[in-house]
Amino acid sequence: MTTxxxxxxxxxxxALSLVALLVNLLTTHTPAVSSLVGPLHGTAYLVTIAATWPAPGARWxxxxxxxxxxxxxxxxxxxHQAA
Incomplete structure (x- = not known):
């Protein structure tokens, strides 16, 4: 359940950080926003992959x-609902 x-x-x-990056890119393109939100998005992406790695159906x-x-x-x- 923790996973x-x-x-x-x-x-x-x-998902939210991707939206923030795209909105920043399409509007003001402020480098500070990209510098802060970019690494947050990358870290969330890696945590998502690591959290689903044990689950073969959702891994890819x-x-x-x-x-x-x-x-x-x-x-x-x-x-989970089908089981």
């Missing part, structure tokens, strides 16, 4: 940049 909670948090941070979904954590979380919830 699912970790994945839920990391997937949310990954987590590698999709930006939304992979959400896809893996959806797959894990679906397989």
């Amino acid at each position: 699912v909670r970790t994945l839920r948090i990391a997937a949310g941070v990954e 979904l987590s590698v999709v940049p930006g939304v992979g954590g959400l896809l893996a979380l959806r797959r894990l919830k679906g397989s």
Whole structure:
């Protein structure tokens, strides 16, 4: 259950930080925002991959940049409800 909670948090941070990076890129392109949010996004991406690595059904979904954590979380919830 801790892995699912970790994945839920990391997937949310990954998706929100990607949105923040894209909004920054399309509007003001402030270097400070990129410097702060970029490493946060990368860390959330790596945590998402690490959290799903033990789950064979969701492992490769987590590698999709930006939304992979959400896809893996959806797959894990679906397989958890079916069991």
